[in-house]
Amino acid sequence: MIAGDCNKGQGGNDAFVIDGWDGYNKSDRLRDHVGSKCNSFHNTTVKRCDNLLKPGQSIGEAINKQSNITKENHLIRLKTSIKAVRYLLHQGLAFRGHDETEESPNKGNFRELVQLLAEENDKEQMAVVLWYVDKLGVIKERLIAVVHVQETSASCLKSNIDNLFAKYGLSIKQIRGQSYDGASNMRAKDKDILEAMLEVKLTKQKFQQIRDDGWDSLLQDIAAFNPKNSFEAFKFESLMELAKSYPDDFDSTQLRDLGRELNIYIDNVKADERFANLNTISELAKLMVGTNKHLNFPLVYRLLKLVLVLPVATASVERCFSAMKIVKTILRNRIGDGFLNDCIVCFVEQEFLATIPIDDVITRFHKMEDRNHRGNL
Structure with missing residues (x-):
């Protein structure tokens, strides 16, 4: 830090470490060495020494102080870049584009692919699992849908649940409890969720008790x-x-x-x-x-x-998101939300899927409207 390091426009030599220095009894020379500017060679070296002695200001410490959310966001960016690199290498495609500026309509394969993957990462997913007692008195737990949501606020989640229930002829008034996977964004809104979904029929007084x-x-x-x-x-x-x-x-x-x-x-x-x-x-x-x-x-x-x-903790939601990683690979990145939901439900509920007769599948297919290339079976 002392030898061989100087600021632009300032002198510097190896006097202290090689040649020695015999002007210690001349205060004016020491004063000249220190300099009157805060960015002098001596003052800059002192600052660097102080910083070195403060481990709390190190890069490693700064990284450790970052919140878990910030770390997760950085990790998502890193993983996204690695996925893009792997895909381009596997396909033998070029990375760079002719014009990679922000205004360019085509910034090259790497930047375009990273952007595409980033758009997918911005989508929040809500897995809806119903736990109910059927007509035979048997407890059932079924995944009914994986829904993409714009955000995880209580109003947005409730709106999507309302729409999903309406689609399947269900009523939110029949809900007697709700639980979630314990994610931090949901945990922070637990009280908000209860306020928005008063159909959880335990009174607030009983919950507080x-x-x-x-x-x-x-x-x-x-x-x-x-x-x-x-x-x-x-x-x-x-x-x-x-x-x-x-x-x-x-x-x-x-x-x-x-x-x-x-x-x-x-x-x-x-x-x-x-x-x-x-x-x-x-x-x-x-x-x-x-x-x-x-x-x-x-x-x-x-x-x-x-x-x-x-309401109890359940691992079903975690299994749903694990299934999503299997079903939705980088080669199927453009799969639509509806088709993705159907694939995940079938993958998770394999035992139930096996009980559906093939004739019912054929009948259902014939009743579907606007199906291209349906043909005659």
């Missing part, structure tokens, strides 16, 4: 439905308290009727040998349908279904 007291009280209420050991965990008060958490499903009259049903229900199932060896709540729901007790005790069965679809 659960947050304050923990999940133990809720789990104790749910455990009162446990059929294990001949329903020894059954507790009338817990189930009534649980039903009060769903004011739109149980009004005051229905709560009173539920109380009567519960007393008859517990005596009935304890006396029925078919219910003697059950171990889980899901088994209970399935057997209630199988024995038509869901018709004899409709309010009890309604509460049981609400328990089965309580």
